[in-house]
Amino acid sequence: MPKKYHINIRPTPLDVDFVFKFKIARGENCINCGKCTKVCIYEAHKRRKDDQRKMADPNTVVCRNCFRCIQECPRGALEKAIDKDFANIGGRYWKPDTIISLWKQAEDGAVPVTGAGYRGPFTGTGFDSMWTDMSEIVRPTRDGIHGREYINTAVTLGRKLNHLVFNPSRQLTSLVPDYIDIPLPILFDVPSTDITTNVKLALIKAASELNTCIILPISEITPDVEKYYGNIIPYFTVTEIDTRKDIIKKARLLAIEFNSVLLKELPAVQKKIKELGHAITIIRLPAKKNVEDTAIELARNGAEVIHVVADYCGREADHKSGTEGRLLKDIVRAVHQRLVEEGIRDEITLIASGGIAMAEHVPKVMLCGADLTAIDIPLMVALGVKLYEKPENLMIFPDKLAKISVLILTQRIINLVGAWHSQLLEVMGAMGIREARRLRGESGRAIFFEEIDKDTFGKLFKKEK
Numbered sequence: 103m104p105k106k107y108h109i110n111i112r113p114t115p116l117d118v119d120f121v122f123k124f125k126i127a128r129g130e131n132c133i134n135c136g137k138c139t140k141v142c143i144y145e146a147h148k149r150r151k152d153d154q155r156k157m158a159d160p161n162t163v164v165c166r167n168c169f170r171c172i173q174e175c176p177r178g179a180l181e182k183a184i185d186k187d188f189a190n191i192g193g194r195y196w197k198p199d200t201i202i203s204l205w206k207q208a209e210d211g212a213v214p215v216t217g218a219g220y221r222g223p224f225t226g227t228g229f230d231s232m233w234t235d236m237s238e239i240v241r242p243t244r245d246g247i248h249g250r251e252y253i254n255t256a257v258t259l260g261r262k263l264n265h266l267v268f269n270p271s272r273q274l275t276s277l278v279p280d281y282i283d284i285p286l287p288i289l290f291d292v293p294s295t296d297i298t299t300n301v302k303l304a305l306i307k308a309a310s311e312l313n314t315c316i317i318l319p320i321s322e323i324t325p326d327v328e329k330y331y332g333n334i335i336p337y338f339t340v341t342e343i344d345t346r347k348d349i350i351k352k353a354r355l356l357a358i359e360f361n362s363v364l365l366k367e368l369p370a371v372q373k374k375i376k377e378l379g380h381a382i383t384i385i386r387l388p389a390k391k392n393v394e395d396t397a398i399e400l401a402r403n404g405a406e407v408i409h410v411v412a413d414y415c416g417r418e419a420d421h422k423s424g425t426e427g428r429l430l431k432d433i434v435r436a437v438h439q440r441l442v443e444e445g446i447r448d449e450i451t452l453i454a455s456g457g458i459a460m461a462e463h464v465p466k467v468m469l470c471g472a473d474l475t476a477i478d479i480p481l482m483v484a485l486g487v488k489l490y491e492k493p494e495n496l497m498i499f500p501d502k503l504a505k506i507s508v509l510i511l512t513q514r515i516i517n518l519v520g521a522w523h524s525q526l527l528e529v530m531g532a533m534g535i536r537e538a539r540r541l542r543g544e545s546g547r548a549i550f551f552e553e554i555d556k557d558t559f560g561k562l563f564k565k566e567k
């Protein structure tokens with residue numbers, strides 16, 4: 103059995119003011135008896151350092167909502183109140199609970215378990231209208247998660263041959279293209295432009311420790327990150343290729359912003375890149391209307407990897423304001439399906455990003471047809487960034503963030519990815535799939551609400567002509 107991919111998670115609290123569902127508040131009728139300091143095993147209640155006779159403000163960060171202090175306070179002085187910012191954070195897509203769950207996963211790297219069953223809606227839009235087939239949940243394949251069998255989450259990036267050619271002496275004559283394996287189907291996408299140097303370094307170091315890669319604008323690739331070149335995907339425009347040959351020579355993967363010029367000149371551009379080194383080229387393609395047509399043309403022209411990029415809520419990049427447009431699930435299904443119809447799906451790698459907000463979105467978008475995903479906002483939330491959908495895509499960085507050590511920030515990103523990796527193993531185990539590569543396009547192993555709704559009720563409610 104090959105060595106298992108292991109992620110080293112470690113509890114790593116972050117000393118910044120984040121949003122919570124509830125805040126613990128101490129009323130004025132507190133008599134400073136100190137009983138709450140004894141009953142709270144998480145040490146949320148302490149006395150003030152400057153005056154031991156009085157109680158300090160409760161530390162909501164460590165509170166685990168057991169309600170013991172509230173029940174046992176002799177004066178009823180403690181209350182849990184809804185955090186005023188809780189209802190405002192996120193929006194329709196990035197729900198407050200999703201954001202808080204990401205934050206918690208970055209704290210301890212654990213799978214989020216809420217208990218008491220699921221009380222949310224039966225269905226929704228996008229990934230919420232899709233369920234994975236967990237029919238193997240009681241079968242022995244589950245042992246894979248717990249050690250007796252091996253579940254492989256590795257994926258491959260690069261162009262693949264449609265078939266192999268051998269000469270009459272049975273020697274392989276096909277030239278096998280370059281490819282790269284990464285141990286989990288998650289890349290780090292281009293980070294926000296507002297990040298500080300310590301955040302940039304933490305993202306790069308975490309990518310390196312996890313053995314994945316981060317897509318970084320070429321202007322951000324400074325000499326101090328040279329030792330991480332193997333985990334950095336330089337991102338540039340077609341016109342920048344000739345100016346940054348030094349970086350292209352060393353890169354294993356590089357990303358080019360889509361430009362219509364590429365529809366004709368892709369073979370020449372890729373030839374130029376291959377003459378400089380061995381980098382595999384990713385074309386970063388905005389998920390606009392008819393993105394599948396563009397993807398087909400690029401694939402026919404020899405594209406190695408196509409990265410379909412939806413907006414931050416997983417919508418089409420050019421959707422009209424006030425409309426939804428297609429969502430990532432449907433965009434990726436359309437691109438995958440067209441590539442299958444053209445008979446070239448197996449030759450290229452497809453990355454999907456935009457609106458990947460929860461661990462479950464990774465296997466779901468792969469079942470829709472992506473080989474792997476790229477994430478951005480969850481990494482920022484792991485570092486204490488608050489996201490608001492109104493005004494559009496507003497990210498509030500904690501004041502203290504620039505002063506927090508790279509070590510702490512790196513570990514929180516590793517924790518988040520560790521929690522997502524554990525959840526991917528859970529889903530794959532329950533589906534009876536032991537190879538992440540086999541998730542790609544297995545839409546028969548998922549249930550799509552729109553489809554069963556149409557199959558079940560479509561005929562009943564169809565208007566008679």
Ligand code: SF4
Nearest residue numbers: 132133135136138175
């Ligand atoms: S138990 Fe109640 S009264 Fe006593 S210190 Fe705590 S909050 Fe104050």
Ligand code: SF4
Nearest residue numbers: 142146165166169171
């Ligand atoms: S609710 Fe429980 S965990 Fe939270 S502060 Fe009170 S005793 Fe501590």
